[in-house]
Amino acid sequence: VALGEFELIERYFRGLSDREGVLVGIGDDCAVVDWPAPLAISTDTLIAGVHFPAGMDPAAVGHRCLAVNLSDLAAMGAVPRGFTLALTLPAVDESWLAGFAQGLRDLARRFDVALIGGDTTRGELAVTITVIGEAGQASLVRSGATAGDGVYVSGALGGALAGLEAINLPQPSSVQSAWVSRFSHPQPRVELGQALVGIASAAIDLSDGLLADLGHLVRASGCGASLHLEQLPMFPGLTECYGDADALQRAVCGGDEYELCFTVSPDRVDELSVLATRLDLPLTQVGTITTGECVRVSWRGVDWQPQQAEGYAHFR
Amino acid sequence: VALGEFELIERYFRGLSDREGVLVGIGDDCAVVDWPAPLAISTDTLIAGVHFPAGMDPAAVGHRCLAVNLSDLAAMGAVPRGFTLALTLPAVDESWLAGFAQGLRDLARRFDVALIGGDTTRGELAVTITVIGEAGQASLVRSGATAGDGVYVSGALGGALAGLEAINLPQPSSVQSAWVSRFSHPQPRVELGQALVGIASAAIDLSDGLLADLGHLVRASGCGASLHLEQLPMFPGLTECYGDADALQRAVCGGDEYELCFTVSPDRVDELSVLATRLDLPLTQVGTITTGECVRVSWRGVDWQPQQAEGYAHFR
Numbered sequence: 001v002a003l004g005e006f007e008l009i010e011r012y013f014r015g016l017s018d019r020e021g022v023l024v025g026i027g028d029d030c031a032v033v034d035w036p037a038p039l040a041i042s043t044d045t046l047i048a049g050v051h052f053p054a055g056m057d058p059a060a061v062g063h064r065c066l067a068v069n070l071s072d073l074a075a076m077g078a079v080p081r082g083f084t085l086a087l088t089l090p091a092v093d094e095s096w097l098a099g100f101a102q103g104l105r106d107l108a109r110r111f112d113v114a115l116i117g118g119d120t121t122r123g124e125l126a127v128t129i130t131v132i133g134e135a136g137q138a139s140l141v142r143s144g145a146t147a148g149d150g151v152y153v154s155g156a157l158g159g160a161l162a163g164l165e166a167i168n169l170p171q172p173s174s175v176q177s178a179w180v181s182r183f184s185h186p187q188p189r190v191e192l193g194q195a196l197v198g199i200a201s202a203a204i205d206l207s208d209g210l211l212a213d214l215g216h217l218v219r220a221s222g223c224g225a226s227l228h229l230e231q232l233p234m235f236p237g238l239t240e241c242y243g244d245a246d247a248l249q250r251a252v253c254g255g256d257e258y259e260l261c262f263t264v265s266p267d268r269v270d271e272l273s274v275l276a277t278r279l280d281l282p283l284t285q286v287g288t289i290t291t292g293e294c295v296r297v298s299w300r301g302v303d304w305q306p307q308q309a310e311g312y313a314h315f316r
Numbered sequence: 317v318a319l320g321e322f323e324l325i326e327r328y329f330r331g332l333s334d335r336e337g338v339l340v341g342i343g344d345d346c347a348v349v350d351w352p353a354p355l356a357i358s359t360d361t362l363i364a365g366v367h368f369p370a371g372m373d374p375a376a377v378g379h380r381c382l383a384v385n386l387s388d389l390a391a392m393g394a395v396p397r398g399f400t401l402a403l404t405l406p407a408v409d410e411s412w413l414a415g416f417a418q419g420l421r422d423l424a425r426r427f428d429v430a431l432i433g434g435d436t437t438r439g440e441l442a443v444t445i446t447v448i449g450e451a452g453q454a455s456l457v458r459s460g461a462t463a464g465d466g467v468y469v470s471g472a473l474g475g476a477l478a479g480l481e482a483i484n485l486p487q488p489s490s491v492q493s494a495w496v497s498r499f500s501h502p503q504p505r506v507e508l509g510q511a512l513v514g515i516a517s518a519a520i521d522l523s524d525g526l527l528a529d530l531g532h533l534v535r536a537s538g539c540g541a542s543l544h545l546e547q548l549p550m551f552p553g554l555t556e557c558y559g560d561a562d563a564l565q566r567a568v569c570g571g572d573e574y575e576l577c578f579t580v581s582p583d584r585v586d587e588l589s590v591l592a593t594r595l596d597l598p599l600t601q602v603g604t605i606t607t608g609e610c611v612r613v614s615w616r617g618v619d620w621q622p623q624q625a626e627g628y629a630h631f632r
Binding site: 023024027028029030031032033034035036037038039040041042043044045046047050051072073075076078084085086088116117118119121122123124126128130131132133135139141142143203204205220 | 339340343344345346347348349350351352353354355356357358359360361363366367388389391392394400401402404432433434435437438439440442444446447448449451455457458459519520521536
C-alpha cells in the first residue's frame with residue numbers, strides 16, 4: 001500500500017536504520033532488534049487539527065511527532081533506541097514528505113534512534129509513532145512519590161500554549177517567536193530523565209499541563225500535592241504580556257510543554273543543583289508531596305482556582 | 317486526552333496486561349517489558365473505508381486489526397508477546413468499543429499476548445497496532461530463497477476477496493458466509509511460522525496478494541519464481557461460483573489472505589507433510605524459485621496474465 005511514500009521517507013533516513021542491534025531493518029515483515037531487556041515502549045498518535053494546526057510546517061510536524069514520543073521515554077529514564085512510524089496522508093505530496101522526514105530525521109540523529117519500520121496509508125493526516133528504549137535495571141515511574149518529597153519541574157512553563165495561540169501571527173516579536181518554537185519544537189528531556197534514575201522518586205512528562213499531569217502522578221502514588229505558584233518558573237515574556245493571572249493560567253494548565261515533573265526526597269536535593277548545572281537546565285521546586293488525595297494550588301498564600309479543572313484543550 | 321475510552325478498553329483487557337515479563341503495564345508513560353532479545357517488531361494501520369468496510373462489525377474490526385499484525389510476526393517465525401494500540405475514533409460509542417475490545421481480546425487471549433499501552437484520539441476511525449514478539453536465535457526473512465527451492469502456501473486462497481465482495485449480501489449462502497468470515501476474521505499462521513524456522517529458506521505473509529507478495533520475496537532474495545496456477549489450493553466454492561479464470565484471478569491477486577507464502581529447499585520437503593498433519597493445515601507447493609528476476613505465471617502450460625499487475629485494490 002502506497003509503498004512509494006515509505007520508500008521516500010526511508011531515503012531521507014538512509015543510514016539511520018543501520019544502528020547497533022538492528023538485525024533486520026526496514027523492508028521485511030518485521031524488524032528484528034537485539035537491544036538488551038528490559039525495554040520501555042510507548043505509542044502516541046498526533047492528528048492534524050487536533051494535536052497541531054493543520055497547516056503547520058511539515059518539518060515541525062516531523063520533529064514534534066517524534067519529540068512527544070521521546071518525551072515518554074525521558075519520563076521513564078530510558079535510553080531511546082528506535083521507533084516505528086505509521087503515517088496517514090490525504091495525498092502524495094513530495095515536498096511535504098521531504099520536510100516531514102527532515103524534521104523527523106534531524107531529531108532522530110540527535111538522539112541516535114533508528115527508524116525500524118512503518119506503514120503508510122491514505123486518509124486524514126495523522127502520525128502514530130511507537131518508540132522503544134532501553135530501560136536499564138531501574139525506571140522512573142509515576143507511583144513512587146511519598147509525602148515530604150519536593151515537586152520539581154524542568155525548564156520554564158507556559159510557553160507552549162502561548163506559542164500555539166501566536167502561531168499564525170503575521171509578524172511575531174522575538175518573544176512571541178520563542179513561544180511558537182516552544183510549541184512547534186518541543187525538547188524531550190531525555191538526558192535529564194536518565195540522570196534522574198536513582199534520584200527522583202517519581203516522574204511524568206508534561207503533556208496535558210502541570211496541574212493535570214501532577215494529578216496523574218499523585219493518583220498513581222496514592223498521595224496529594226501542594227503547588228506553590230509563586231515558585232513556578234515562567235517562560236520569558238508571559239507575565240509581561242498577559243499579566244500575572246493569565247500567565248499563571250497558561251503555565252499551570254497549558255499542555256504540550258514536554259518538560260519533566262518529578263519528585264525528590266529532601267535528602268537527595270543536593271544532587272539536583274549539580275545536575276541542573278551539568279545539563280544547563282533549570283530544575284525548580286514548585287511544591288511538596290502531601291498525605292492528601294489531590295493537588296492543592298496556592299498563590300502568595302491564597303488558594304488558587306484554575307479556569308478549567310483539566311486545563312486548556314484547544315487542540316485536543 | 318479521551319482517557320475514558322482507553323480505560324474502557326482496558327477494562328475489557330483486565331488481566332491481559334499482567335503477563336510474564338511485563339514489569340510496568342498500562343498507566344505509566346511507557347510500558348517496561350523484560351522479554352528476551354532479540355525482538356521482532358511491526359506496525360500496521362487499518363482505516364475504515366480503506367482496509368475494511370466502514371460499517372463492519374466492531375468485533376471483526378478488533379480481531380482483524382490484531383490479526384494482520386500477528387501475521388507479520390508469523391512471517392518472521394516470532395512468538396507474539398505484546399502490542400500497543402493507537403485508536404482514533406470519530407465519537408465515543410460504548411457499544412462499538414465493547415464489541416471492538418471483545419474481538420481484540422479474544423484473539424489476544426488465544427495467542428497469550430499482552431496489551432501494554434496505547435493512545436486514543438479523535439478523528440476518522442483508524443487503528444494502528446504495534447506488535448512485539450520474541451524472535452529467538454533465527455528468524456524467517458524474505459531474502460533467503462535460492463533457485464530450485466519450492467514455493468509453498470498455507471491454507472487455501474481467494475476467499476478473502478470473494479468475502480469482501482459478499483460482505484453486504486442480505487442472505488449469503490453458507491459458502492458465501494465462509495468467504496465473508498475469511499475476510500473478516502483472518503487467521504494469523506503463528507504456529508506455522510514458528511515451525512518453519514530452520515525449514516523454510518524465506519517467508520512472507522499474504523497481505524497484498526500472492527503475486528505481489530511473492531514478487532516482494534523474490535526481489536528481496538535476488539531471484540525469480542515460476543508459479544503454476546493449476547496447483548493453487550482454491551478456497552471452497554470459488555471455481556464453482558466464478559469459473560476458472562475469475563476464481564484464479566481472486567486467488568492470485570486478491571489480498572487480505574494472511575496465509576504464509578514460503579520457500580523450501582527440495583531436501584527439506586519431507587518435513588512439511590509432517591508439519592501439515594500436526595497443524596491440520598494444507599501446505600501446498602505452487603511453484604519453484606528460478607534464477608530469473610520476476611514471477612512468471614502459467615496455467616496448464618500456458619502463460620497467464622493477471623487482470624492487474626499489482627492485484628485488486630478495492631479497499632486500499
